[in-house]
Amino acid sequence: MAGNDEAIDVLKLKQLSYFLTLAEYGSISAAANALNIAQPSLSENVAKLERQLDVQLAIRGSRGIQMTEAGTMLVERGRDILGSVDQLVQDLRLLNGEPRGPVSIAFPPSISMLLSVPLLETIQFEHPDIRLHIAEAMSGDILEWLANDRIDVGWVYEISDSTPYSFEPLLTEELFLVAARDNWDDEFGEDGVALNPIPASKLEELPLVLTSPTHGARKLQDKYARSGGFSLNVVATIDALPHIVEMVSRASGYSILPHGAVIREVESGVLGLVRIEEPTIRRTAYMVRKRSRPVSNASSVVERTIHAIIRELVDRYGIQATLPDRE
Incomplete structure (x- = not known):
């Protein structure tokens, strides 16, 4: 001793x-x-x-x-x-104080459009002393921001080196072929999903609008195609989700996206989801923090709120995703 x-x-x-x-x-x-x-x-x-x-x-x-x-x-x-x-x-x-102070968090575009406003409104109403800042970026940039202490928490899809970070799964999303409903020869169910799925090899025939090859989502899509022995027919690359959605809505191409990225367009009947099989494409989202960065009471509250909102959104909109079990 x-x-x-x-x-x-x-x-x-x-x-x-x-x-x-x-x-x-x-x-x-x-x-x-x-x-x-x-x-x-x-x-x-x-x-x-x-x-x-x-x-x-x-x-x-x-x-x-x-x-x-x-x-x-x-x-x-x-x-x-x-x-x-x-x-x-x-x-x-x-320990016994009301959560207060700044909390900074970053989301990728595919979830920011769905989650940012409900999160801000909930925190403002339930915890007015928390000053929440939300940024939007791709997974690679979010990990860099975490490493440089620019943000407290990040939502990412790819973790190549988990050593500096602590992370927990948020949800696992299925990726669909997204099409304008009047540009797809099939009927759609009430959930916005086409009645007939397509084999993965069908993607080789369709004009796709995707992000550039450096982005995490595109890397996943390219890896998926290589494993199936075919190539993706990419006719345009756009590193901005709203523009991709607009292109698909105008029947100028198709894209590969999770349900949550186009929930409003699917709900309004503009876009539809076509399930891809043989095999299905899935990806898991993680809540990530830098291990050496202190976790404030306010940051913990924000993280718990994110989990609660995700569950509510999945239940309310029937988002095609699975949630991890939480005690």
Whole structure:
């Protein structure tokens, strides 16, 4: 036990914070300026930390500071330590308090049109002290914003590296061929879905309006086609969902989208959904946070509200999606 107490005494939070700032800026002068302390004070704190840990953490040179292997390890683990301490302090302070303060969140276009306004209205009515900011972007941009601490929470479809993030599934959507009803030779049911599905290979024959190949949705569609041994007949690429929907509504092509992206157009009878089989296309949406970023009481409230609204929307509009079990 004494050994643990000694280690805790050695690794002062202030010294750790100073060292992480030095690693971030790469020079004594820049880090000292950011911390608003004198350069000798910063140098002495880092040197004292090295003496107490009995290991060299950084190499000072004419071109700035270079981390040693030990220094790199301390940076990686130290960020998690400070993040956990910040989270603990925030949780304790807000444990019995009304949720308040800023919360920033980003949605992809396919869900933003459906979810943003109900979320804003609910938060304004039920939690007026929460200042909610909503942005719209593609999954790749949302992950970048999370990594750079520009937002608290993101909704993404693709997670290639989950290490820096914590995430939970929100819903799994089926992707349909979307067509103008007067541009499809089939009848549609009350749910807006055509009575007869099409095989995946049929997509090779239809003029498609999709996003560009760099977008997550398009990557999924291209991967799906390759696995089926056919190519998609893409006649136009548009990186704006409203314009894709407009093109399809005008019978200028077809697209591949989830029900939620065109719920209003399907409900009004302008567009219809055609189920794709052999196999079906599905994708899962995730709520994602950066592990090292503290989660405020306000942010937790917003996340719970998102889950509740999604369930309500799926039930109300009969959205073709499945929800995860939540205790």
